[in-house]
Amino acid sequence: MLFLDSMEDALAELTTNEYVLSTEAKLKNFVREVLEKVGVERSAAEIVGDVLVAADERGVESHGVARLESYYVSRIRSGKLNPKPNYHVARETETTVVYDADNGLGHPVGKLAMEAVIEKARKHGSAFGAVRNSNHFGIAGYYAMLALPHDMIGMASTNSVRYGAPTYGKEVMLGTNPLAFAIPANKEPAFVLDFATTTVPRGKLEVYKRKEKRLAEGWAIDEAGNPTTDPDAALRGALLPLGGFGVEHGGHKGYGLGLLVDILCGVLSGGAFGTGIPTMKEAKEGAISHWFGAFRIDGFRDPAAFKSDMDRELRAFKDSPRAPGQNRIYVAGEIEHELTLAHRKNGVPVHYKVWDGLQKLAADLQIPFDLAR
Amino acid sequence: MLFLDSMEDALAELTTNEYVLSTEAKLKNFVREVLEKVGVERSAAEIVGDVLVAADERGVESHGVARLESYYVSRIRSGKLNPKPNYHVARETETTVVYDADNGLGHPVGKLAMEAVIEKARKHGSAFGAVRNSNHFGIAGYYAMLALPHDMIGMASTNSVRYGAPTYGKEVMLGTNPLAFAIPANKEPAFVLDFATTTVPRGKLEVYKRKEKRLAEGWAIDEAGNPTTDPDAALRGALLPLGGFGVEHGGHKGYGLGLLVDILCGVLSGGAFGTGIPTMKEAKEGAISHWFGAFRIDGFRDPAAFKSDMDRELRAFKDSPRAPGQNRIYVAGEIEHELTLAHRKNGVPVHYKVWDGLQKLAADLQIPFDLAR
Numbered sequence: 001m002l003f004l005d006s007m008e009d010a011l012a013e014l015t016t017n018e019y020v021l022s023t024e025a026k027l028k029n030f031v032r033e034v035l036e037k038v039g040v041e042r043s044a045a046e047i048v049g050d051v052l053v054a055a056d057e058r059g060v061e062s063h064g065v066a067r068l069e070s071y072y073v074s075r076i077r078s079g080k081l082n083p084k085p086n087y088h089v090a091r092e093t094e095t096t097v098v099y100d101a102d103n104g105l106g107h108p109v110g111k112l113a114m115e116a117v118i119e120k121a122r123k124h125g126s127a128f129g130a131v132r133n134s135n136h137f138g139i140a141g142y143y144a145m146l147a148l149p150h151d152m153i154g155m156a157s158t159n160s161v162r163y164g165a166p167t168y169g170k171e172v173m174l175g176t177n178p179l180a181f182a183i184p185a186n187k188e189p190a191f192v193l194d195f196a197t198t199t200v201p202r203g204k205l206e207v208y209k210r211k212e213k214r215l216a217e218g219w220a221i222d223e224a225g226n227p228t229t230d231p232d233a234a235l236r237g238a239l240l241p242l243g244g245f246g247v248e249h250g251g252h253k254g255y256g257l258g259l260l261v262d263i264l265c266g267v268l269s270g271g272a273f274g275t276g277i278p279t280m281k282e283a284k285e286g287a288i289s290h291w292f293g294a295f296r297i298d299g300f301r302d303p304a305a306f307k308s309d310m311d312r313e314l315r316a317f318k319d320s321p322r323a324p325g326q327n328r329i330y331v332a333g334e335i336e337h338e339l340t341l342a343h344r345k346n347g348v349p350v351h352y353k354v355w356d357g358l359q360k361l362a363a364d365l366q367i368p369f370d371l372a373r
Numbered sequence: 374m375l376f377l378d379s380m381e382d383a384l385a386e387l388t389t390n391e392y393v394l395s396t397e398a399k400l401k402n403f404v405r406e407v408l409e410k411v412g413v414e415r416s417a418a419e420i421v422g423d424v425l426v427a428a429d430e431r432g433v434e435s436h437g438v439a440r441l442e443s444y445y446v447s448r449i450r451s452g453k454l455n456p457k458p459n460y461h462v463a464r465e466t467e468t469t470v471v472y473d474a475d476n477g478l479g480h481p482v483g484k485l486a487m488e489a490v491i492e493k494a495r496k497h498g499s500a501f502g503a504v505r506n507s508n509h510f511g512i513a514g515y516y517a518m519l520a521l522p523h524d525m526i527g528m529a530s531t532n533s534v535r536y537g538a539p540t541y542g543k544e545v546m547l548g549t550n551p552l553a554f555a556i557p558a559n560k561e562p563a564f565v566l567d568f569a570t571t572t573v574p575r576g577k578l579e580v581y582k583r584k585e586k587r588l589a590e591g592w593a594i595d596e597a598g599n600p601t602t603d604p605d606a607a608l609r610g611a612l613l614p615l616g617g618f619g620v621e622h623g624g625h626k627g628y629g630l631g632l633l634v635d636i637l638c639g640v641l642s643g644g645a646f647g648t649g650i651p652t653m654k655e656a657k658e659g660a661i662s663h664w665f666g667a668f669r670i671d672g673f674r675d676p677a678a679f680k681s682d683m684d685r686e687l688r689a690f691k692d693s694p695r696a697p698g699q700n701r702i703y704v705a706g707e708i709e710h711e712l713t714l715a716h717r718k719n720g721v722p723v724h725y726k727v728w729d730g731l732q733k734l735a736a737d738l739q740i741p742f743d744l745a746r
Contacts, residue, residue, distance in 0.1 A: 005620045095468065095498035096672025125468035126499045128668050153641075166690050168699040173690055181633055191636060193629040199622055216621050225696030242623045243615055247378045248589050249572055249622070250615045256566040256705040259690065260554055263564060267682050268526075270674045274689040295501050295666075299469025301643045309640050316647040317539050317546060317632065323598030326541040332629040 006328065007335055010059050011342075020355045021347030022371040027053045027065055030358065030371055034068060035105075037365045038076045039083035044108035048072065051107045051138040056350070057343045058336035062203045063139045066354045069361050071136050072105060080285045081105065081135055087112060090270070095120050095127040098269055103286030106137030106158070114143040114292045118150055126295035130264075132271030133286045136160070140180035141194030141333070147182055147294045148190050151303040154182040155293035159265040162279045164198045165238035167247060167255040170225025172238045172279055176201050177261035182333075184297075185310035192333025197258040198239040205234050218244025218251075265289035347373040379701065380708055383432050384715075393728045394720030395744040400426045400438055403731065403744055407441060408478075410738045411449045412456035417481035421445065424480045424511040429723070430716045431709035435576045436512045439727045442734050444509050445478060453658045454478065454508055460485060463643070468493050468500040471642055476659030479510030479531070487516040487665045491523055499668035503637075505644030506659045509533070513553035514567030514706070520555055520667045521563050524676040527555040528666035532638040535652045537571045538611035540620060540628040543598025545611045545652055549574050550634035555706075557670075558683035565706025570631040571612040578607050591617025591624075638662035720746040 031049035036042055056064030075081035085104025089097060097116045101109040113129040120127035137143070140156045147154025160175030176196035183191040200219050208215055209231035220234030221227055227245045228234050242254025266273025271289035278284035297303045314331045322329055343349065350358070350371070362369035404422035409415055429437030448454035458477025462470060470489045474482040486502040493500035510516070513529045520527025533548030549569035556564040573592050581588055582604035593607030594600055600618045601607050615627025639646025644662035651657035670676045687704045695702055716722065723731070723744070735742035 091673060093498045093669075093672045096668065098673050124497055125466045126501050126666075128499050128672065130673055153637075165696075166693065166702055168696055168702045169690070169693050170696045171693045173693050183633075183636055191632070193626075193633055195623075195626040195629060199616070218622050221696065225694070225699075242626055243572070244622060249591050249617060250568075250627075252703075252705075253566075253568040253615055254623075256568060259564070259686075259704065260556075260566055263556055263683070263686060264526075267679060267686050268670070268673045270678075273682065274686045293499075295469065295499075296466075297641070299466045299501065300464060300471050300503055300641045305643075306640060309646070310636070313632075313636060313640050313647045317542070320539065320542050320544045320546050321598070323538075323541055323543045323594065326598075329539055329541045330625075331632065332625075 006330070007338060008327070010335060010339055014349050018352055019349035020352055021373040022350050023373050024053055024057065024344060024348055026371050026373075027056065027348055027350075030362075031065060031068060033367050034073060034361060034365060037367055038073055040076070040105065041084065044105060047111050048105055048107045051142045053348065054142050055139045056348050057340040058139070058141070059339040060139055060336070061351065061354075062201065065350065065358065067136070069357055073361065075135075075285060082286075085109070090132070095124050097127075097129040099129070099131045101131050101134035101286070103133055103135070106131070106134045106288060106290065109134055110137040110143050110156075110290050111146070113290065114146050114154070114156065114294070117292045117294050118147055118152060118154075121152055121294040121296055122150060125299045127293070129292040130269035131290040132269035134271075134288050134290060135285055136288060137290055139194060140178045141182065141192050141336075143290075143292060144180040144182035144194070145190065145192060148184045150294075151184060151297050152294045153297065156180045156290070157261050157265055158290045159262045159273070159277055159288060162277050163202045163239045164241060164258060165221060165225070166259070167241065167252045170221060170223070170238065173274070174198070174241070174255070174258040174262060175277060176239070177258045179257065179261060183310065184307055185314055186304075186307035188311045188314045189334055189337035191310065191314060191331060192336065194333070197242055197254050197261060199242050199244055199254065200239065202239060205231050205239075209235065218249060221245065261291075264291040379703070380711060381700070383708060383712055387722050391725055392722035393725055394746040395723050396746050397426055397430065397717060397721055399744050399746075400429065400721055400723075403735075404438060404441060406740050407446060407734060407738060410740055411446055413449070413478065414457065417478060420484050421478055421480045424515050426721065427515050428512045429721050430713040431512070431514075432712040433512055433709070434724065434727075435574065438723065438731065440509070442730055446734065448508075448658060455659075458482075463505070468497050470500075470502040472502070472504045474504050474507035474659070476506055476508065479504070479507045479661060479663065482507055483510040483516050483529075483663050484519070486663065487519050487527070487529065487667070490665045490667050491520055491525060494525055494667040494669055495523060498672045500666070502665040503642035504663040505642035507644075507661050507663060508658055509661060510663055512567060513551045514555065514565050514709075516663075516665060517553040517555035517567070518563065518565060521557045523667075524557060524670050525667045526670065529553045529663070530634050530638055531663045532635045532646070532650055532661060535650050536575045536612045537614060537631060538594060538598070539632070540614065540625045543594060543596070543611065546647070547571070547614070547628070547631040547635060548650060549612070550631045552630065552634060556683065557680055558687055559677075559680035561684045561687045562707055562710035564683065564687060564704060565709065567706070570615055570627050570634060572615050572617055572627065573612065575612060578604050578612075582608065591622060594618065634664075637664040
């Protein structure tokens with residue numbers, strides 16, 4: 001649900017000769033080696049590899065190994081991000097838990113917290129958790145999906161560096177603040193809704209700038225707070241919430257969702273929130289918070305019957321009459337699921353610029369570079 | 374968050390001489406009398422009055438007493454909706470509950486379920502609930518807000534008559550399927566996000582048709598599945614999800630949220646879902662489901678500190694720099710809160726057409742009509 005419009009688009013993209021193929025195992029191993037080299041514990045480094053490669057397999061390149069150097073390694077090497085944090089429980093009840101991430105990587109503590117939430121939900125039916133003083137944790141969907149094998153519905157969210165303006169505002173006040181929900185089915189792939197609460201991610205503005213294309217209306221405003229379709233002006237301005245400028249197309253709803261995420265993550269965890277969250281200009285580590293939830297399906301009905309009904313539900317949408325010119329109707333998480341299967345079979349594509357970056361990183365850290373499939 | 378763009382718009386609307394003023398007590402009492410007259414138990418009738426008048430006070434006229442006759446009374450009188458249902462628990466654990474509404478009014482069973490969820494969350498920290506075989510329950514925000522006095526975060530949702538198409542589709546497959554979240558603050562009004570997952574509600578198309586205005590782009594498609602700004606064509610076609618047509622403005626996100634709601638309400642409760650939900654053409658009572666959740670803030674941190682930080686969070690957004698020409702930045706639920714205070718003080722406005730309808734209903738049922746403030 002992030003950058004992908006359709007399977008056709010996703011697969012067409014991969015035939016542009018801009019991609020080199022690797023494998024899941026090689027990429028995960030590489031991420032682990034790199035992070036261990038800069039001081040991260042092996043078990044934590046493995047989890048980061050899991051999350052990043054899952055993103056690449058799901059077609060969410062922006063959240064995959066492309067970020068290894070800039071988001072994680074460089075910040076550890078410059079001493080801004082703690083490679084050996086003391087992840088610890090700050091508060092706990094039978095159905096809630098709050099972790100303090102001690103300015104460490106977000107992925108390991110995110111998985112720790114979601115697993116604690118799942119264990120609590122296994123015992124008591126439902127549970128919630130949060131993490132404060134953390135950093136970027138990759139794709140929110142990864143954590144929500146951890147609930148699936150337990151016949152639970154999973155939820156995950158995070159606040160993030162501020163790029164977006166509130167409705168009627170012009171200041172960057174909100175991150176892309178994604179929300180994710182994962183719900184199991186039987187034969188159909190699980191329903192996995194994982195979406196930024198801004199209309200588009202900031203990376204999309206950068207792509208349009210590079211391609212010298214105008215933005216669509218409703219994506220961004222300029223520094224003065226006026227709508228703009230100029231990528232340069234937008235990059236100096238702010239992203240708009242899902243629903244776009246003003247309220248005519250429901251921008252207040254996307255703004256409400258973005259603020260909801262900042263509250264559930266930042267205020268609830270006792271972490272940073274609002275203007276305490278970093279911007280592009282004032283980078284600040286350890287100011288990100290996450291939120292998780294899970295509940296057992298059998299608290300409502302027999303999970304087998306539920307999952308069989310999920311198949312019927314998802315198929316009904318996929319089989320419903322299509323708009324003119326459309327080949328296919330999707331449900332959330334379907335494209336990502338199919339890409340994962342395809343990439344596991346045929347190799348995981350890495351953009352050549354990212355590939356070059358990883359090669360440089362390997363040389364820099366004096367670790368072997370053997371990623372080709 | 375429903376029809377309201379700003380306080381100025383809301384208050385300007387009321388000075389058009391199209392409104393007659395009543396009071397909260399009189400309106401609630403009238404709803405109770407009407408429903409008792411058609412066979413509803415007094416305690417249940419009182420709850421419906423509470424929910425409907427709360428909507429009118431919050432400025433959500435479309436979900437207030439305007440619907441008393443068409444949505445509830447006429448369906449009871451024609452034998453389609455059960456005035457004396459056997460609301461009963463279909464499944465229950467320490468942190469979950471499912472009610473069967475026996476084709477009764479949605480409001481009393483909705484309140485029953487949310488109160489059970491809150492009681493379970495009080496004991497165990499977090500809880501979820503659902504209701505199946507129900508009917509329209511008014512504004513979702515009402516139920517989410519029941520969590521507020523308990524220092525909990527409340528969630529509520531419902532599926533609804535199908536008006537909306539999925540992304541790339543043209544068939545009505547989804548209701549306006551609202552989602553509501555309520556989070557308490559200290560001095561600031563609570564954050565109450567209550568929004569339809571379609572860009573606009575169907576009622577908005579009807580208003581535009583009546584005023585002979587063109588729709589905004591991204592609100593609706595025609596019967597063939599093409600975007601349209603013609604209210605007539607749109608009313609024969611389908612609403613679009615939040616984010617509009619296709620994926621360019623994030624329509625797949627609104628579609629994902631709408632489907633999420635149908636799953637959480639319909640599939641999870643064991644009720645009707647997908648194409649089992651009624652459309653305008655095939656009305657069907659007892660096919661609506663609701664979903665509720667609540668969790669204790671003190672499972673995360675001290676509620677007083679949380680609420681004090683909520684004040685800071687909400688104020689930061691309200692005080693942030695405004696876009697050109699804007700007088701004010703709002704947070705979710707703020708306009709509704711201020712309108713409630715104003716209407717409790719100055720009288721609850723009822724549109725004259727609604728007023729006339731209520732007067733006719735009173736005559737019809739031979740009950741006194743004394744609603745004027």
